Amino acid sequence: MLYIADTMETALLEVEYHQGRYLANVEDLKFDRLVFRGLSCTFSGVFMHDATSLPAEHEIYHPDDYTAARVLGARLRVAKSEGLQYWSVRNPQAICWGLFTPRNVKSIVQAAHYEFIVRGGKIVDRRKVVGI
Numbered sequence: 001m002l003y004i005a006d007t008m009e010t011a012l013l014e015v016e017y018h019q020g021r022y023l024a025n026v027e028d029l030k031f032d033r034l035v036f037r038g039l040s041c042t043f044s045g046v047f048m049h050d051a052t053s054l055p056a057e058h059e060i061y062h063p064d065d066y067t068a069a070r071v072l073g074a075r076l077r078v079a080k081s082e083g084l085q086y087w088s089v090r091n092p093q094a095i096c097w098g099l100f101t102p103r104n105v106k107s108i109v110q111a112a113h114y115e116f117i118v119r120g121g122k123i124v125d126r127r128k129v130v131g132i
Helices: 008-023 067-078
Strands: 002-005 031-043 048-050 083-087 095-099 105-119 122-129
Touching (some): 002 008, 002 031, 067 083
Parallel strands (some): 048 083
């Protein structure tokens, strides 16, 4: 699955959340510096499904339990869907896409680098890296 967000800020909030969950489980992590690439993606899709018609309270948007979202994704893949448009859980009113196939990706271009500072197993700062 290729996850895409409507803005870099939405993508960063999603990455920060998921990386934070992972880092919280790394024993004895005192300090780290993680660098991520921000990518700009152009894509299309004829057989994309749209979950933005569902309210933000729908079970597929649960912030920590992905059971309903995984069931939906499995059903859509069986139905030969190319992907899903949905509301960002981390950035209200923002939109994300999950592409089931790379077939309709027209381009992916590196746009920036972002540094996440980790202290005590938590992300404490995020900044754009200049000069890479």
